[in-house]
Amino acid sequence: MSRPNTPIDFRANTQAVPPQIPASVQRATSRLLGTRAAVVDLVGDGRWQPLRQAGHDLRLHTITHLDHYLTLTEKRVTEAGGHVHWARDGEEANRIVLEIARSHSVQRAVKVKSMATEEIGLNHALIAAGIETLETDLGEFIIQLAGVAPSHIIAPAVHLTKDDIADLFRQKLGVDAPAEPVQLAAIARARLREAFLAADMGISGANFMVAEIGTLVIVSNEGNGRMCTTLPPLHVAVVGIDKVIPDLESLDVLLKLLPRSATGQKMTSYASFITGPSRSPQEGGPREFHLVLLDNGRTRVLRDAIARESLLCIRCGACLNVCPVYNHVGGHAYGNTYSGPIGSILAPQLLGVKVAGNLPFASSLCGACAEYCPVKIPIPEILIHLRRRVAEGDQVDGPAIAPVLVAGAQAGALALSLPWLYEYGSQVLRVLQAPLRRGDWLPALPPPANRWTMARPMPAFSASFRQWWRAHRPEGRDRLRRRRILAGVLAVGLTTAALRWWLLRRRG
Ligand code: SF4
Numbered sequence: 001m002s003r004p005n006t007p008i009d010f011r012a013n014t015q016a017v018p019p020q021i022p023a024s025v026q027r028a029t030s031r032l033l034g035t036r037a038a039v040v041d042l043v044g045d046g047r048w049q050p051l052r053q054a055g056h057d058l059r060l061h062t063i064t065h066l067d068h069y070l071t072l073t074e075k076r077v078t079e080a081g082g083h084v085h086w087a088r089d090g091e092e093a094n095r096i097v098l099e100i101a102r103s104h105s106v107q108r109a110v111k112v113k114s115m116a117t118e119e120i121g122l123n124h125a126l127i128a129a130g131i132e133t134l135e136t137d138l139g140e141f142i143i144q145l146a147g148v149a150p151s152h153i154i155a156p157a158v159h160l161t162k163d164d165i166a167d168l169f170r171q172k173l174g175v176d177a178p179a180e181p182v183q184l185a186a187i188a189r190a191r192l193r194e195a196f197l198a199a200d201m202g203i204s205g206a207n208f209m210v211a212e213i214g215t216l217v218i219v220s221n222e223g224n225g226r227m228c229t230t231l232p233p234l235h236v237a238v239v240g241i242d243k244v245i246p247d248l249e250s251l252d253v254l255l256k257l258l259p260r261s262a263t264g265q266k267m268t269s270y271a272s273f274i275t276g277p278s279r280s281p282q283e284g285g286p287r288e289f290h291l292v293l294l295d296n297g298r299t300r301v302l303r304d305a306i307a308r309e310s311l312l313c314i315r316c317g318a319c320l321n322v323c324p325v326y327n328h329v330g331g332h333a334y335g336n337t338y339s340g341p342i343g344s345i346l347a348p349q350l351l352g353v354k355v356a357g358n359l360p361f362a363s364s365l366c367g368a369c370a371e372y373c374p375v376k377i378p379i380p381e382i383l384i385h386l387r388r389r390v391a392e393g394d395q396v397d398g399p400a401i402a403p404v405l406v407a408g409a410q411a412g413a414l415a416l417s418l419p420w421l422y423e424y425g426s427q428v429l430r431v432l433q434a435p436l437r438r439g440d441w442l443p444a445l446p447p448p449a450n451r452w453t454m455a456r457p458m459p460a461f462s463a464s465f466r467q468w469w470r471a472h473r474p475e476g477r478d479r480l481r482r483r484r485i486l487a488g489v490l491a492v493g494l495t496t497a498a499l500r501w502w503l504l505r506r507r508g
Helices: 010-015 021-043 045-064 066-079 090-103 115-120 122-128 138-146 162-173 181-198 224-230 248-262 298-302 307-312 318-322 324-329 340-351 368-372 379-392 403-417 419-432 465-472 474-507
Strands: 083-087 108-111 132-135 201-204 208-210 215-220 234-240 270-274 288-294
Touching: 021 045, 021 248, 021 318, 021 324, 045 066, 045 248, 045 307, 066 083, 066 288, 083 090, 090 115, 090 122, 090 201, 090 234, 090 288, 108 122, 108 181, 108 224, 115 122, 115 234, 115 288, 122 132, 132 138, 138 162, 138 181, 162 181, 181 224, 201 224, 208 248, 215 224, 215 248, 224 234, 224 270, 298 307, 298 340, 307 340, 307 379, 318 324, 318 340, 318 368, 324 340, 340 368, 340 379, 368 379, 403 419, 465 474
Parallel strands: 083 288, 108 132, 108 201, 201 234, 234 288
Antiparallel strands: 208 215, 215 270
């Protein structure tokens, strides 16, 4: 699942979005945006903007010196008694986690919400290997029961209403579940407590890895992060290499930006700092700690000097909340783990433009995402850059659009650069379109142009502008007069030459 080969068809996915989704999504995102606005206003724009700039600068510095900070992290985690593993891709990461689980005879695992483990399909790998694996974040618990992927980075079940969740609990858990959030949470809590106590292995990701002290930082509001990382005797963390940050000063900045942008809180209810396993039996916590550092395409992202800023993302979800496209289609339409504007720039780079080349076009380019992003990722610029990469290819990816479209675009570019070709080409197109023309419109065109006409008719090509220009503008009329004189002179010249030639032949 880490590198699917099936191209994502965003357009087809949007047509399959259930009609109730936009309303559910918009209710949740407008609530999140409202709480965000309140806490950001409290900080004041005069302090918020420099904070965003500091977040951007320190994240950019880190990904520019990723090799240094990752080796420092490995050193510090090892010094603290942990084990560090490097995984090139999702398959390798899953294999490492499975080997650790098998070597400890793990039968039951509990998980903290983690986009990196979603990205590599770790749950499927564990369950396929016979390990009972339970998501313990309430939203993830719900979507695991529903058997669907998360539809939002921080609120995975954002597309479901409380009635949907009550129905789900009744069907899957066989309980009498009223559509009341407090009671639904109580039902989930009772299930999860049993699982925490019975688990042999806890699995997490991390919001940040602090290189200078080898510490993972997990922020959450439900306390399940602490249960998963302290109760089971074994803790395995799978963390994308982009999550590393230099030091505690950097963490200070990012912890001011993340909760405010994500949930509209000054600080989340829990911030867990994990440095290696427990040091003694009296201390509690896991006896063994493993850190799997996941690449899965991130070093490929680094090769692109413009698009690499996608790796600055701290997964707050603010760009999703403010995106008009996301608000109308929800997360599943994006067809991969990351949805919304960040998904539209990250997925084509992680999965390749042949798989996710649709997504940079799933945007109105309104720019709201860039204004809300706490680390100032220039999302619209990256979207445009990736559109170019999809069309033309570059040093990272080849072009991903059909050769016929490339040929059409090249012919268009040539025609636009040569005025005479444009003018005569226009006349030819006018003739060619005649069988398809209905009045001023072309209601149905053959592939690939039918992608347009399936949604709306295309205006017929009239090529009348130049005629209009010549008829209405003095410059145009002058040019037309000059052309007519030139044509007349040419015609007279040619006729005279032909006559002379004919007369000479007759005399000869
Ligand atoms: S791109 Fe920016 S706004 Fe979007 S999730 Fe990442 S950090 Fe948040």
